[in-house]
Each structure stands twice: as structure tokens, then as C-alpha cells.
Amino acid sequence: MLGTIAGDIIGSAWEGSGEKRYDFPLFTEFSRYTDDTVMTIAIAVAVLDRRDYTEVMREIGARHPFAGYGRRFHDWLLSPDMPPPDSYGNGGAMRMSAIGLAAVSEAEALAQAQGAAAPSHGHPEGIRGAQAVALAVFLARSGASKDHIRQSISSRFGYNLERTVAGIRPHYTFSVAAERSVPEAILSFLDAGDYESTVRNAVSLGGDADTMACIAGGIAEAYWGGVPASIAEEARSRLPEEFIAVVDRFYERYPLAARDADYAGSTPAEPEHSRIGKSQSIATRAEPRLDAAGAMPLRPIADAREYRLVTERLVRQLTADVAAAALVRELERVLRYEIEHGVPDDTRLASRLLARPRKRARRTALISDIHGNHAGLLAALEDIEKRHCDRILCLGDLVDGGPENERVIETMQRLRVPCVRGNHDETNDLELAETSRRFLLGLPEYIIEDDVLYIHISPRPRKRKINHAVEAWNVFEESDFRLLFIGHVHVPMIFGERSDTYGEAAPHPFEYNRPFAFSRDERYIISIGAIGYGRDDVGRIRYAIYDAEAHAVELRAIDGPLLPHDHTLGGCTLEFS
Structure with a gap:
């Protein structure tokens, strides 16, 4: 195994890769x-x-x-x-x-x-x-x-x-x-x-x-x-x-x-009469995996090791958030009462939360690649506030590049912005507070909502930058989402699945600050731009607003402070990064 x-x-x-080295590094960041x-x-x-x-x-x-x-x-x-x-x-x-x-x-x-x-x-x-x-x-x-x-x-x-x-x-x-x-x-x-x-x-x-x-x-x-x-x-x-x-x-x-x-290895044990089963065919059907409310039932923690892994992950996610820590204390009080007084499973807090329908956000502001540019983040937040968005999602790389990494993390935590983990969040040489480091490492790799995926680089196992039609085509071939929103590229782009050229997705032209309407029968990849710095000559802060009800995206370009960057180092090449 x-x-x-x-x-x-x-x-x-x-x-x-075609690489025929024997002395390659066994494990890399990829x-x-x-x-x-x-x-x-x-x-x-x-x-x-x-x-x-x-x-x-x-x-x-x-x-x-x-x-x-x-x-x-x-x-x-x-x-x-x-x-x-x-x-x-x-x-x-x-x-x-x-x-x-x-x-x-x-x-x-x-x-x-x-x-x-x-x-x-x-x-x-x-x-x-x-x-x-x-x-x-x-x-x-x-x-x-x-x-x-x-x-x-x-x-x-x-x-x-x-x-x-x-x-x-x-x-x-x-x-x-x-x-x-x-x-x-x-x-x-x-x-x-x-x-x-x-x-x-x-x-x-x-x-x-x-x-x-x-x-x-x-x-x-x-x-x-x-x-x-x-x-x-x-x-x-x-x-x-x-x-x-x-x-x-x-x-x-x-x-x-x-x-x-x-x-x-593992400790030897007595063998069973048949290690797989009693017959040559394993064909028994599984019991239903949903509860009466149609939600996945809670799987109990199997042992002390799993308990340690789960609690360590929660500590990373919650330690830096004072409000979340207070909420955890309230939850512990509720759980103790439920256990001590034998509250039925179907009326416990967890069951009620799982059975409660989720409220769908109509307008989602998508930001990415802040890279410690706190002033640029504030400019984007000010513009977002004027656009009547229901929520904000961040597609990663909060830090590493600008001077105000801790302030960016603090702002995102204060506003309770859901974030995915970027490559710079995971690996950097910054001197961050331990609570900030835990926060970044505790971020999820992606967020999925129905058939919409939010991720920093790519859903492919080998993380290639989706900044050209060939790689976009590869992603369409290996995935089944309707919409994919990505960061990492620093340049806004829209690719559609339908193309007249085999092996290449279709780049779609768009206008900044005007809605781009999605076709109902096509899939799309949308690179949303960056708050920190661009990799082209536009010279503006860029983010996106996804309107689920209108089935459209608006790629925003606004004035605001950017970090200095030589954009010629990050052009649209077939690079592996």
C-alpha cells in the first residue's frame, strides 16, 4: 500500500518530463x-x-x-x-x-x-x-x-x-x-x-x-x-x-x-482464512452513506493518532483567530451538555448544522496574489464595497513580495475572508509570527462549490501555470468543472473549452470593468489577476467579480499602489512553475 x-x-x-536521471531528488515541492x-x-x-x-x-x-x-x-x-x-x-x-x-x-x-x-x-x-x-x-x-x-x-x-x-x-x-x-x-x-x-x-x-x-x-x-x-x-x-x-x-x-x-513494516498478525473474502467475488453492496436529512453522517475519530492529526489541523486553522477561538469554547460547552444530558443525535448541534441548507452567494469578489501589498489590498476592498458583493474569496499567495505580510494576514482574518493556499503561502523565507505561519499552512488547497472550483494554480497533479491555450486544454481534458477560477498567473485571462484547434483551448477577449457572459453550454477557466503586481504593462490592480445569477464574470482593473516588479520575468511562456 x-x-x-x-x-x-x-x-x-x-x-x-523525459528525464532519465537516476540521482533525482525523491521529493520536491511538486x-x-x-x-x-x-x-x-x-x-x-x-x-x-x-x-x-x-x-x-x-x-x-x-x-x-x-x-x-x-x-x-x-x-x-x-x-x-x-x-x-x-x-x-x-x-x-x-x-x-x-x-x-x-x-x-x-x-x-x-x-x-x-x-x-x-x-x-x-x-x-x-x-x-x-x-x-x-x-x-x-x-x-x-x-x-x-x-x-x-x-x-x-x-x-x-x-x-x-x-x-x-x-x-x-x-x-x-x-x-x-x-x-x-x-x-x-x-x-x-x-x-x-x-x-x-x-x-x-x-x-x-x-x-x-x-x-x-x-x-x-x-x-x-x-x-x-x-x-x-x-x-x-x-x-x-x-x-x-x-x-x-x-x-x-x-x-x-x-x-x-x-x-x-x-x-507492521506487526504480524494471525492470517484470516481468506484475506480478501469468502468467495472469488466481492460484490456486497454498501449501506447508504447519507442520513435521514440527506447529509453525510459524521464519521467518528478512529483512534488516538487520528485525534492528534485532526486537532493539530484545527489548531493551525483556529489559533490565530480570536473570534474563532471564542466560538470553539462555546461549542465545547454545548458538546459537553449534549453528552452529559444524552441529547438525541438528530437534535444535536452538529446534526442541525449539517441538515441546514446553505445560502448561495450571488456576487463573489475574487482576489489573489496580494504578496504583502496591504495598501493595494485596501484599494481593492474599497472598490469591492461599492460593487454590492455578497462575499470575498481569496485565491492564495497572501504573502511574500511586499513589506506588510502580517497586516495582510490580519486583515483577511478580521474580515473572515475564506482563502485557499498559494505556493508562496506554503513555502517562503519570511520571518512570520508562529500564529501567522500556522494560519497560512492551515488553508485548504482548493474550494469546490457544486461545479465551480477555486484554486491557486491548477487542479492537475503536476502544477503547471495555466497561462496559455495548451495547458488550459490539458486542464479541460483532465477535469470536469464548469468554471475554474485561478490566481498565480497575475494576468487576467479567460479560456473556453470549445476550440477549432485540437490541443488548444480558446482564449476569449474581454473588456475590463464590463461583464463577460458565460455560455450555458461551455466550460471556462478564468485567471483573475493580482493585487500585488502584474506581469504585463497594464499597471493596475486587478481582481474579479463572479455573478452566479447572471452567469457572468467582470474582470476589474482599478487604480491603486502596486509592488515594483519586472513583468518581463513572468510573461506567457510554457513554464513549469
Whole structure:
């Protein structure tokens, strides 16, 4: 499990780069989990809860819609009536580690692999790749030698595993086809001496780096009984609590015994009669996940570790806000009373809040990239006040650039402006108060409201700046939102999905301070500009007003103080930033 996930995270920063280095940094600021991890978690949940694979993949995938799925798989994921795509890609193979770790026999591993892959990768090559990975993980976990694994996979699936990574690397080219990536991923394990060298081998081939490292890492974890503690810790730090809870629950039921003190294994336990289930098919339906009011029920905190993670996150979010801290004290009083006096669940405060319908904002002012320009922020707020907006949202980068970072944070907290986290909020060399640092790190990565997404850079796993038509097209291909509002670019832009040029989105012209009406049957990406400084010659503060009722956006340009900046350093290039 964690070997698969860590491989995905490590490879994510190098996917499609063509980089063939072996000595690359394992983790960078761009390293994050992708669809490979999301689907690995989904299969693990299906195994743990004895549920239908398709159902769980769609359920968990819908909660993480911007993980970098291919377009056909994304459509299948969100379309219950869509027939299986019968893909021959490696997407079925990359999610097989839980199958191999839980199976009690080769036959079970092969049967369950087919069942878990077929919903989306039913082509014979897709099935073959998935079964090969599941069997390799099962054999590695069962103590088989590398020679035995090599022979078993080669004889059963016809893969050429007599090659070496060094021999493949110079001529290998990117491919998502299972027959051109799964054997190479398995070879990356067979040709390695430990977990880290396995993942480095897979990434160094310069192909589908995240998926190949994901596959190879899952086999390596099973073989060596775990993941090096330092890698495991770094990978876990980049996962949502939901995924960490699944990983911990999986290891509790299907433990691995580490073969080396440097590996993060788990305590052995007595095996079950069938580690997956009582039959060759996991097809039991899940119980309804909504309560009587139509809201998601509260999931109890599983253990002391999850309690610590949840409370640490809340401390980061609430410490710097005096009003919020006072509200927490009031909530604690209410909760104590409810517990001590046995207030029924359906009348408790939390249930009443969850069942209460949300009030929709009509006019939303969107600001971004303040970069410590407090005077510019005040100018924007003054203009916003005249525009009869219902609320303000900030799309990140509150700090780093201007001299008044603390004042910007203080103003945003005082006005209770919801913010997403920008790259400068997360990583900077500023001397900030500890409460300010916690506030910034506690900000969410994105906000989703129905089919509208607010995010700083991009919903794609590899965060590329959306400042040109090619990258906008890529985002449309991998996402399913109706509107996407972004910061980071510092220059207002509007891209539409409909285009006469394949591989490029359609740039739309607009006029400042006049509404741009969205077509009801088209999707759009809107870069809203910046408060801190621009990256062009306009020389004005810029932000946006989204009118949900009128289905329009107004890109505002107003006079006000800007930070000095050489805009030639940030033009519309195909940069990776």
C-alpha cells in the first residue's frame, strides 16, 4: 500500500518530463499523490469492506475529481451508465497492490485482479498487466525469490524480464500501454537492491513515471516488508487524513513484517482464512452513506493518532483567530451538555448544522496574489464595497513580495475572508509570527462549490501555470468543472473549452470593468489577476467579480499602489512553475 503510494508521489514530479536521471531528488515541492493513489485507496477499501470494486472506485474518485485521471477514465468514473472503456492502459495495473497483499493464493490474486481491473481496463492487455502486478506483489509478500518471481511472471504472461534497466533506459519512450510499461516497472524492482533503488529505476526510464514507480514500489514494499521509514513519513505527510486512515486500517488487517530495521513494516498478525473474502467475488453492496436529512453522517475519530492529526489541523486553522477561538469554547460547552444530558443525535448541534441548507452567494469578489501589498489590498476592498458583493474569496499567495505580510494576514482574518493556499503561502523565507505561519499552512488547497472550483494554480497533479491555450486544454481534458477560477498567473485571462484547434483551448477577449457572459453550454477557466503586481504593462490592480445569477464574470482593473516588479520575468511562456 504505502510502497505503491510513495512511488506515485515520488514519480509525480517527473511524469512526462523525459528525464532519465537516476540521482533525482525523491521529493520536491511538486511531488503529490495522483489518481494512482486515489484508485489504490479505493481498491483497498473494497477489499477491507468486501464491497464492489466499481462502486467504491466511483465513490472515492468522485470525492477527488482532480487527481489527474485520463479523460475516458474520468468520464467513466462520473457516469454510472457509461459502459466499461476496455482500456489497454496501465491504469488497472497501478491499483493492484492491495489485491496482492490480501490474497491467500495465486488463484485468488489473479481472480481478484481481473475483477478489480475489468470495470475500466477490460482489454486483454489491461487485464494481463493488472494480473501480472497482483501476482508479483503476492509472490513478493509470500517470500518468493526474485528468480521465482521473474520466472512466474514471464511464463504466465509472456513478458520479457531478462533485460536490465540500464539496457532499456537509453531507448525507452513514454507509454501508458500496459504491455509497454508494466514489464518495465516489474524489471525496475527485479534490477534493484532495495525500495529506494527500485523507485529510482522506474522514474529514471523517463516514461509514465508516477504509474511505473507506483507499480514497482508496491512490489518492492511487499518484497522487503515495508518502506524506508524516512520515505514512508514523507509520503504520509502528503496524504489527506482519509487516505492515512485507510492505509493504517489495511496494515492492521494485512500486516507486513519488515526485513530490515530501516523499513516501516507492521506487526504480524494471525492470517484470516481468506484475506480478501469468502468467495472469488466481492460484490456486497454498501449501506447508504447519507442520513435521514440527506447529509453525510459524521464519521467518528478512529483512534488516538487520528485525534492528534485532526486537532493539530484545527489548531493551525483556529489559533490565530480570536473570534474563532471564542466560538470553539462555546461549542465545547454545548458538546459537553449534549453528552452529559444524552441529547438525541438528530437534535444535536452538529446534526442541525449539517441538515441546514446553505445560502448561495450571488456576487463573489475574487482576489489573489496580494504578496504583502496591504495598501493595494485596501484599494481593492474599497472598490469591492461599492460593487454590492455578497462575499470575498481569496485565491492564495497572501504573502511574500511586499513589506506588510502580517497586516495582510490580519486583515483577511478580521474580515473572515475564506482563502485557499498559494505556493508562496506554503513555502517562503519570511520571518512570520508562529500564529501567522500556522494560519497560512492551515488553508485548504482548493474550494469546490457544486461545479465551480477555486484554486491557486491548477487542479492537475503536476502544477503547471495555466497561462496559455495548451495547458488550459490539458486542464479541460483532465477535469470536469464548469468554471475554474485561478490566481498565480497575475494576468487576467479567460479560456473556453470549445476550440477549432485540437490541443488548444480558446482564449476569449474581454473588456475590463464590463461583464463577460458565460455560455450555458461551455466550460471556462478564468485567471483573475493580482493585487500585488502584474506581469504585463497594464499597471493596475486587478481582481474579479463572479455573478452566479447572471452567469457572468467582470474582470476589474482599478487604480491603486502596486509592488515594483519586472513583468518581463513572468510573461506567457510554457513554464513549469
